[in-house]
Amino acid sequence: MSVENYDYDVLYLGSGHGTFDGAIPLAAKGVKVAVVEGGLIGGTCPNRGCNAKITLDAPVALQRQLAALNPVITGNTTINWPANMAHKHEVIDGLPNFIGGLLKDNGVEVITGYGKLTAAHSVQVGDQTYTADKIVLATGLHSHRLAIPGSELAHDSEDFLNLTSLPARMTVIGGGYIALELATIANAAGSDVTILLRGQQALRQFHQPFVETVLSDLTDRGVQILRETQVTALKQADNALQVVTDTQGTLVTDWVLDATGRDPNTQNLGLEDVGVAYTDHGITVNDHLQTSVPNIYASGDVIDKEQPKLTPTAIFESMYLSQTFAGETTEPIDYPAIPTVVFTSPRLAQVGVSVAQAQKDGATVETNHVPNDWYRQVGKESQGDNALIFDAEHHLIGATEVSEQAADVINTLLPAIEFQYGPAEIGRLVHLFPTIGASAWGQL
Numbered sequence: 001m002s003v004e005n006y007d008y009d010v011l012y013l014g015s016g017h018g019t020f021d022g023a024i025p026l027a028a029k030g031v032k033v034a035v036v037e038g039g040l041i042g043g044t045c046p047n048r049g050c051n052a053k054i055t056l057d058a059p060v061a062l063q064r065q066l067a068a069l070n071p072v073i074t075g076n077t078t079i080n081w082p083a084n085m086a087h088k089h090e091v092i093d094g095l096p097n098f099i100g101g102l103l104k105d106n107g108v109e110v111i112t113g114y115g116k117l118t119a120a121h122s123v124q125v126g127d128q129t130y131t132a133d134k135i136v137l138a139t140g141l142h143s144h145r146l147a148i149p150g151s152e153l154a155h156d157s158e159d160f161l162n163l164t165s166l167p168a169r170m171t172v173i174g175g176g177y178i179a180l181e182l183a184t185i186a187n188a189a190g191s192d193v194t195i196l197l198r199g200q201q202a203l204r205q206f207h208q209p210f211v212e213t214v215l216s217d218l219t220d221r222g223v224q225i226l227r228e229t230q231v232t233a234l235k236q237a238d239n240a241l242q243v244v245t246d247t248q249g250t251l252v253t254d255w256v257l258d259a260t261g262r263d264p265n266t267q268n269l270g271l272e273d274v275g276v277a278y279t280d281h282g283i284t285v286n287d288h289l290q291t292s293v294p295n296i297y298a299s300g301d302v303i304d305k306e307q308p309k310l311t312p313t314a315i316f317e318s319m320y321l322s323q324t325f326a327g328e329t330t331e332p333i334d335y336p337a338i339p340t341v342v343f344t345s346p347r348l349a350q351v352g353v354s355v356a357q358a359q360k361d362g363a364t365v366e367t368n369h370v371p372n373d374w375y376r377q378v379g380k381e382s383q384g385d386n387a388l389i390f391d392a393e394h395h396l397i398g399a400t401e402v403s404e405q406a407a408d409v410i411n412t413l414l415p416a417i418e419f420q421y422g423p424a425e426i427g428r429l430v431h432l433f434p435t436i437g438a439s440a441w442g443q444l
């Protein structure tokens with residue numbers, strides 16, 4: 001028995017990054033920890049999110065690099081879909097066992113099943129009840145489904161990431177991260193892709209001129225992008241699917257990806273019974289990640305928050321809770337600048353103050369056309385732009401880039417933003433040359 005005769009000191013619902021990055025070091029310190037998981041250990045990111053997606057994307061990035069270097073390197077590069085999928089399974093399928101092993105080796109008890117709160121300190125899993133001093137809700141999100149006739153004919157991102165054969169024609173509904181990343185992969189692998197945007201814009205939280213660079217590149221590669229188009233019904237028609245729209249008539253396709261967002265897993269958790277407050281955007285927490293019931297916390301995507309619902313955010317939150325539970329901090333959570341990237345080709349990445357905010361605040365925005373940088377000419381990068389945002393003392397406070405190397409550029413600039421480096425600190429940084437890091441810092 002643990003404190004006050006509870007079964008555990010800390011019990012987590014869900015085993016994704018919102019849990020395991022923090023639960024492992026917490027248990028290693030001797031705290032009695034259990035994790036309840038109803039699906040695959042590791043949750044969305046390793047199994048059906050980031051890791052799975054980037055494995056299928058790796059040949060796309062290479063294909064683009066080779067195409068840029070034509071005629072230095074010539075020859076057709078085609079992506080063999082079954083082989084790409086087999087490779088994904090090789091890289092991904094062992095992750096639940098690997099992460100489960102890390103949990104168990106560090107003393108975390110893994111309980112299989114879906115958990116439900118029955119009281120402030122009790123969770124029911126099947127016909128067993130477990131008690132804990134503190135409970136962490138880290139149940140993540142699930143795919144939103146359009147409420148239209150025939151919606152059951154559509155698929156979600158998890159289905160895409162397990163496709164055994166690539167459909168000849170694919171229709172993607174939505175203009176967010178998932179829609180554009182998976183459309184990029186399907187197009188590169190040879191599918192005839194159509195993207196349906198309900199409004200004029202895609203990726204609304206990103207710098208729109210850079211989003212348009214991504215969309216026009218997709219169009220150049222044969223993707224049809226239809227704006228102001230809402231789907232009103234899906235129908236099965238012989239060997240094809242009909243996509244009925246409000247402005248474009250009926251389209252014919254083989255496979256439909258519903259990428260219209262993800263909703264928090266707040267149902268069937270007993271939240272109402274125990275008095276845990278939540279909204280349509282997730283569980284409500286204070287600046288210590290405590291819910292309206294003080295011994296119950298939330299972590300990761302299921303939180304209703306301003307920060308982007310990404311793996312780095314979930315890791316930061318689980319580490320913060322781990323330190324709180326170990327008695328190492330009583331401070332509120334202090335989020336750093338959290339970067340985000342859309343893994344299209346070119347990539348679109350950003351961190352810190354946005355260009356739109358900078359323009360409102362009167363901050364300095366400096367822009368660079370990527371192909372003008374000598375280093376980018378080595379790989380014949382023909383498109384890309386970035387915007388660097390500075391405060392009155394010329395400290396970098398935000399950055400965004402569209403280019404094949406945008407993720408690495410934004411990653412390398414993070415310390416300048418987070419630690420507010422001035423000319424003295426920046427002058428002490430000597431970068432390997434010639435590299436993308438040297439190129440990125442050379443702009444400051």
Ligand SMILES: Cc1cc2nc3c(=O)[nH]c(=O)nc-3n(C[C@H](O)[C@H](O)[C@H](O)COP(=O)(O)OP(=O)(O)OC[C@H]3O[C@@H](n4cnc5c(N)ncnc54)[C@H](O)[C@@H]3O)c2cc1C
Nearest residue numbers: 014016017018038039043044045049115140300301310311
């Ligand atoms: C297709 C896709 C691609 C993505 N790509 C990226 C990317 O490139 N970079 C990035 O940073 N982020 C990416 N994300 C987002 C990233 O996956 C999430 O931010 C991250 O997984 C959040 O972790 P989490 O622990 O909060 O939730 P999850 O990883 O979703 O884990 C929640 C877990 O809780 C379990 N669960 C739910 N209810 C219960 C219950 N009642 N009892 C027990 N267990 C329960 C679920 O089975 C699940 O395993 C992507 C997401 C998707 C869908």
Ligand SMILES: NC(=O)c1ccc[n+]([C@@H]2O[C@H](COP(=O)([O-])OP(=O)(O)OC[C@H]3O[C@@H](n4cnc5c(N)ncnc54)[C@H](O)[C@@H]3O)[C@@H](O)[C@H]2O)c1
Nearest residue numbers: 174175176177178179198259260261262309310341342343
């Ligand atoms: N690279 C990454 O970091 C990455 C990749 C994939 C997913 N994610 C995460 O996964 C989550 C979900 O991604 P997502 O792409 O599903 O969500 P999203 O919110 O990025 O995009 C949803 C899209 O669907 C559209 N939409 C919503 N309702 C609609 C409707 N009724 N009809 C037509 N279109 C509609 C929206 O306008 C938007 O374009 C996000 O939290 C994101 O952070 C991150």
